[in-house]
Amino acid sequence: MIFSPLSLPSAAHAQATISIPDRTCSVVDDGAEGSLIWAQLTHYDTKAFQAAIDRCAAAGGGTVEVPAGEWMIGPIYLKSNIRFNIAKGAEVLGGTDPELFGGPEADGERIGLINIADAENVEVTGEGLIDGQGAVWWERMRALWRSDPRFATDGQARQQFPDRRPRLVLVSNSRNVALRGVTFANSPSFHLVLSDSEYVTIAGARITSPAHGPNTDAIDPTRSRHVLIADNFISVGDDAVAIKSSDPDPRYPDAISSDIVIRGNTIHASRGICIGSQTSGGVTRVLVENNVFVGSMYGFRIKTARGRGGEISDITFRNNRMTDVDVPLVFTSYYAYRPMDRREAERQAAPTGFVLGNQIWPGEDDPARPFVADSTPRISKVTVDGLEATGADWAGVATGLPESPIEGLVLRNVKVEAKKGFLLRNASVEGRPEMFTGTTGPAIITQRDGRLLSR
Incomplete structure (x- = not known):
């Protein structure tokens, strides 16, 4: 949709x-x-x-x-x-x-x-x-x-x-x-x-810190509405923008964080433009357009987890460009930090889980759990329309939960050159495999209940 x-x-x-x-x-x-x-x-x-x-x-x-x-x-x-x-x-x-x-x-x-x-x-x-x-x-x-x-x-x-x-x-x-x-x-x-x-x-504005500065997010709109973030230069040690929403509020039944525009920014070192990880109060009506990324760890991320989740919907990423961004697209309901020893993290993730950056994903046999309102993430109606990315390591991931799959993720006019393809698990994505080129393996990697709906 x-x-x-x-x-x-x-x-x-x-x-x-x-x-x-x-x-x-x-x-x-x-x-x-x-x-x-x-x-x-x-x-x-x-x-x-x-x-x-x-x-x-x-x-x-x-x-x-x-x-x-x-x-x-x-x-x-x-x-x-x-x-x-x-x-x-x-x-x-x-x-x-x-x-x-x-x-x-x-x-x-x-x-x-x-x-x-x-x-x-x-x-x-x-x-x-x-x-x-x-x-x-x-x-x-x-x-x-x-x-x-x-x-x-x-x-x-x-x-x-x-x-x-x-x-x-x-x-x-x-x-x-x-x-x-x-x-x-x-x-x-x-x-x-x-x-x-x-x-x-x-x-x-210019918002800068060394890439090694811990937790130095540039801009964090939390429980906030009607926000414009435009024409800034950002190079920091963590998220360029992180939209968060903790605790539902009956005054804002749609979402406590909403109507946010992120436009025309130049982003260098960072962990990208993000929603989460706290999203229990909901996030809706976000437009991210005409931004340029150079050398970021991530591009766009929706990152949430059981116990921190809520409704995330009506999110549009439009006409953005990325150069040498490690992972352009990450949409996930799993957000957990890995052990500091990468080899130990990869051992824990094997055989069908994986490690990406500082995070670890469990295997695709992770069992469904009871759905809990304002706690279980629900990601839907997310559109990426117009994205050019070159020099990526991994095209991206879309991993919902077995009890709450990602629905209505649309990839349109997307061109990503990456070494690894786009991984789908518990997610329905509308797009085409040829959007992802240069991969050494399959352009689309499907795990449990991951579906590509060709347009």
Whole structure:
């Protein structure tokens, strides 16, 4: 079944509408002095930054200006009707002392360096840099992993270890928010996180961290709606975009994450544009179009699992290009981290399971389990229309559950050159084998209840 283009979200429908009063409040006027980082003379300007924000908000709103220079801060909180402008030549650096963010036991999911909470009509703009100095935080995380012998062998245990690292920008319970133009770099963990927010635009930004930076997602819309992600450059150590939805909400019976457009982005190192892995609240009406990928680990992924699943439907990937992306297409209801030792992982997966990247899939004899509402994944009505990919290792996988197969996956105008073919298990896919070329084995690999419905 192919859904009507009229049901797709549009950029006009998704994006924020911002109007900021004509008033400027410089952080310098509230005592910001800058930091001589190169001389190791560190001065925090957190209080001055917050004072400028509060003063401008109390006057009815306006632009809080951060001029050229180096500025070290702890967490700050933007308010309604504020534009936070990082001027060209300005570098806003996040402090690396955990006490600034509530101490070593603080919940990293609930605090960012830049926080926008319970607000509306807010912008972060400019040609400057916001840098989380993540390398310090990454090494602390690795030291914790090294402190317990389980983490040397168990990838799943690593992922379940409490993560105390703050986000770089955290938008929560807010609407009409825009992040434009700024370079966001080296977050301690995820860079830009939206939580319970709507009408958000992220456009023309650069979001970067080294490929080895752990869990450094670029943009994570979580439980959010009417989001436009457009014309950004992204190169990070984890997902370029990860749309998530935890816990159903009766206010949004279709899905708690919906009406999201991801358009015209250039994506280098990353793990692709993803939905999941938390999807129990549902995800619907997502349009991903005209993006260019170069050298990513993955292209498009829907990744969910038993216990984390919900309804994922009306998803369209349209007119995208990929070069040297390891695996362009992954649609799966199995999402589990493999043992760190790849040989042990492959032994556990044998004979009909497999390992892909950091994940492991069980064999095709995996038994069906009872269907549980808001827990068992349901993937349907997903269309890939217009994809060119060259230099791939594995064309992709579509693996549903025996109790919940993938339905209505349509591949149209797809050309993928890959060493390995496209694997189907518990999935019905509409397409043609000749979409996948260059494979050393079959273009379509079918396992249990995998069906290719030729168009």
